[in-house]
Ligand code: 5AD
């Protein structure tokens with residue numbers, strides 16, 4: 324929808340000059356160069372050129388895709404509804420094995436499309452491309468791919484595209500890691516009322532199962548003034564809800580020249596007029612501070628929701644996972660959070676079938692699930708990622724044992740989360756209206772501060788607005804409600 328504008332005017336860039344060395348000026352130069360190319364192509368073909376960005380994986384990737392789309396739109400591409408486009412980017416995820424398999428299948432399918440439209444360009448980026456064996460495989464078996472880049476240089480899309488337009492060979496540029504953060508590039512946002520904002524990149528935790536630290540590099544925080552300037556700009560454009568994004572938001576600001584805590588940052592964001600709701604993802608339980616709990620408790624804008632990945636309830640497995648907390652630490656943390664904010668919603672991530680997980684370990688996970696009563700949980704079957712410490716661990720859990728445990732875990736979570744959701748029945752609560760239902764039944768979908776979804780009848784004009792909704796009927800994970808006069 325909206326595109327965030329910036330201080331660079333493409334029309335005033337002298338394209339006969341050598342590209343500037345400094346960023347982001349260099350990228351605006353290449354955007355102008357690519358735009359010239361796109362205009363020529365459009366004239367030749369007598370139609371607009373289209374683009375499609377397909378995103379796999381997490382919020383971090385979704386945010387990166389908005390940046391890619393911002394660049395593509397600045398260059399002059401029109402967004403296509405499907406992958407039948409002139410420029411297609413796959414922004415990939417590698418957190419679990421099946422994510423990779425899915426991508427290979429779809430790249431093959433893109434290759435068939437390209438046979439019909441030889442001018443089509445295919446670019447691959449994201450976490451999967453940070454793995455050298457993946458890039459080797461693509462170079463060998465998917466030679467029709469035009470551009471491969473990684474997680475650290477997405478800001479260079481225009482420069483890589485220009486190279487591809489002029490040289491017509493496969494352009495590959497992967498960086499091992501970076502300390503660079505390039506600010507002030509264009510960015511699309513999917514919604515006109517809510518947006519994600521990166522506050523930091525990378526992860527230093529090296530949980531033994533996780534590939535993220537290898538593909539997203541070391542932690543680096545954006546300067547608070549850059550984050551605040553971005554959020555103020557978003558607020559001026561009508562954004563009312565922001566999601567602060569980082570792999571481990573609790574360690575925000577530690578490496579800044581003038582260190583600042585995550586709570587300190589939250590308090591600054593809270594001051595921004597027009598921003599009504601603040602969310603964040605993801606805090607690591609090992610260093611969720613008392614200060615953060617206090618900040619949330621006293622805030623009128625920070626949503627009463629903590630996503631607190633537990634991964635396992637067994638202290639033994641947590642140690643093997645290198646999570647640096649025990650079952651008891653986790654339970655105590657939840658108690659502390661609930662003692663300060665009785666109504667807070669707590670959600671989690673759980674992995675089943677980590678190497679060496681015994682029935683007893685799994686019982687510990689179930690025990691925590693029962694004791695905490697999560698409002699919802701994402702559950703994953705352990706997936707071996709080459710290059711991580713856990714990939715070399717002995718005693719893999721047999722597939723059938725892991726699936727059986729997975730089923731039991733799901734049943735337990737369903738029970739506790741339905742119980743939790745029920746506690747709002749009959750209340751009138753503030754909802755931010757997000758979209759109309761796909762079924763075209765005149766219903767809207769909105770979200771409560773605690774992240775629960777509510778469906779209710781209403782006009783499309785309410786999208787992006789806060790309205791009070793009477794939560795009439797709990798349907799497990801969501802509510803059916805009716806618009807109400809006022810909050811109770
Ligand atoms: N196998 C299964 N799940 C994983 N996750 C991360 N790595 C793996 C893996 N190798 C899950 C964790 C994390 C979520 C984003 O993905 O639960 O919190």
Ligand code: SF4
Pocket residue numbers: 526527528529530533534535536570571607
């Ligand atoms: Fe992966 Fe652990 Fe970092 Fe999360 S905190 S990204 S699970 S290494």
